[in-house]
Amino acid sequence: MGKPSHQRRLPENEAQAVVRSLRVSPQKLNLxxxxxxxxxxxxxxxxxxxxxxxxxxxxxxxxxxAVANAENNHSLDVNDLIVAEAFVGKNLVMKRFHARGRGRGAPILKPFSQLTVIVRQVEEDKADKKKPSKKAAKTTSRKPAAKAASDEAAATSKEAK
Structure with a gap:
């Protein structure tokens, strides 16, 4: 019989990999x-x-x-992959203590974390088509102030005649 197959949680152009129980704090892993x-x-x-x-x-x-999963399990092209998401989660925390003076103890927390990486296939032609630069947009949309003023003066003088 076997287990029924689950629907895929990710779109067809994505693959993921999860690493659990990494011995580092989530804050450091997130960096x-x-x-x-x-x-x-x-x-x-x-x-x-x-x-x-x-x-x-x-x-x-x-x-x-994640790249191997994308290539082998989902038939994605490795050359077109980007790291779409990389997020960190908390895992267990080992609690130890450090002996201090006068019979006291100080806590030592040894956190673990987990990492999920999702890679997505993007087409190269979409990546190459970028928005025009701001400098190019400025030069095409506006005339220099002196030129604009002289054009307006010429237009008003033609209307007056």
Whole structure:
């Protein structure tokens, strides 16, 4: 019999990978995840390769796993993938104590976190069509002030004649 298949939660052009129980605080992991959000996959992997953060290697493995899922399970083109989302969640917290003076103890919290990376396939032609730059828009939409004033004066003198 087997289990019934679930509907896919993601669109057809996306794939994800989840890493649970990473031994780092979510705040520190979010700094590394912020480095790769919205970037092309090859650029994100390069930044993680040369990052000095300890957890960057595990984040890199997660991105590579998401790319492998996209390629093998969903038949997406690896060259067109971007890191659409990279979000961090809390996991368990190990609670330890550190012995202090006079028989007291100080808490030590060892947090774990989890990382979800979603990669999306985007078409190259959409990425190449960018909005015109602000400088180009300004030059085409307005005339210089002196030229505009002289055009208005010429128009009024023609009307007067």
């Amino acid at each position: 590394v995840a912020g480095l790769i959000r919205g970037k092309k996959v090859d650029r994100a992997l390069a930044e993680l390769e040369f990052s000095e953060k300890r957890i960057a290697g595990d984040v890199r493995k997660c991105v590579m796993s």
